[in-house]
Amino acid sequence: NAGVTQTPKFRILKIGQSMTLQCAQDMNHNYMYWYRQDPGMGLKLIYYSVGAGITDKGEVPNGYNVSRSTTEDFPLRLELAAPSQTSVYFCASSTPDGEKLFFGSGTQLSVL
Amino acid sequence: GQSLEQPSEVTAVEGAIVQINCTYQTSGFYGLSWYQQHDGGAPTFLSYNGLDGLEETGRFSSFLSRSDSYGYLLLQELQMKDSASYFCAVKRGNFNKFYFGSGTKLNVKP
Numbered sequence: 001n002a003g004v005t006q007t008p009k010f011r012i013l014k015i016g017q018s019m020t021l022q023c024a025q026d027m028n029h030n031y032m033y034w035y036r037q038d039p040g041m042g043l044k045l046i047y048y049s050v051g052a053g054i055t056d057k058g059e060v061p062n063g064y065n066v067s068r069s070t071t072e073d074f075p076l077r078l079e080l081a082a083p084s085q086t087s088v089y090f091c092a093s094s095t096p097d098g099e100k101l102f103f104g105s106g107t108q109l110s111v112l
Numbered sequence: 113g114q115s116l117e118q119p120s121e122v123t124a125v126e127g128a129i130v131q132i133n134c135t136y137q138t139s140g141f142y143g144l145s146w147y148q149q150h151d152g153g154a155p156t157f158l159s160y161n162g163l164d165g166l167e168e169t170g171r172f173s174s175f176l177s178r179s180d181s182y183g184y185l186l187l188q189e190l191q192m193k194d195s196a197s198y199f200c201a202v203k204r205g206n207f208n209k210f211y212f213g214s215g216t217k218l219n220v221k222p
Contacts, residue, residue: 031207031208033209033210035212040215041214041215042116042199042212042213042214042215043155043199043201043212044212045209045210045211048207048208048209050207050208056207058209059211090154090155094208094210098142098203098208099143099145099160099162099203100145100157100160101145101147101155101157101201101210102157103154103155103156104154105153105154106154
């Protein structure tokens with residue numbers, strides 16, 4: 001099993017550019033999440049999904065959008081990138097009992 | 113909303129025991145989790161407490177008191193590889209949403 005796969009691993013954006021962070025899981029988990037982690041800080045929930053076609057906002061959704069067309073994929077879209085979005089982004093999925101999160105390896109994003 | 117408090121940094125020596133505390137304030141509490149994160153890595157699951165009491169997994173144990181809104185992670189027989197950041201996270205509501213604390217950096221010294 002590959003688990004949770006994120007691409008790309010690193011990306012540099014210019015202010016105002018847009019991009020999509022890709023996330024895929026092969027564990028058939030219904031629950032998926034996007035978190036961001038600023039240096040020396042905890043993880044902040046951006047968006048989550050309880051299944052294909054169902055998404056909802058987390059703590060810090062502004063400037064981001066998500067979609068969930070399949071169980072496997074949960075892409076995160078950044079529109080009009082800003083320096084405040086410089087962070088490490090983690091995608092995760094959880095077991096059906098909701099007790100364990102599996103994280104991808106992360107995407108380090110810099111907006112300059 | 114929710115708030116979680118944990119110490120920012122703890123230092124201990126190899127072979128010792130260390131306890132990392134976490135206090136939380138939240139509505140719709142379902143459970144408390146602990147994750148380990150090495151520098152530059154992704155968080156990895158350590159434990160989950162949905163009920164009061166102690167959960168033991170090898171050298172690691174985790175405790176929850178729902179009435180005190182308090183939990184801790186206990187690491188025994190510390191090894192150098194345990195040097196990492198440790199995060200507590202509350203599970204809120206019935207949609208499996210997890211909210212994380214700011215983390216405790218554990219430094220294990222020889």
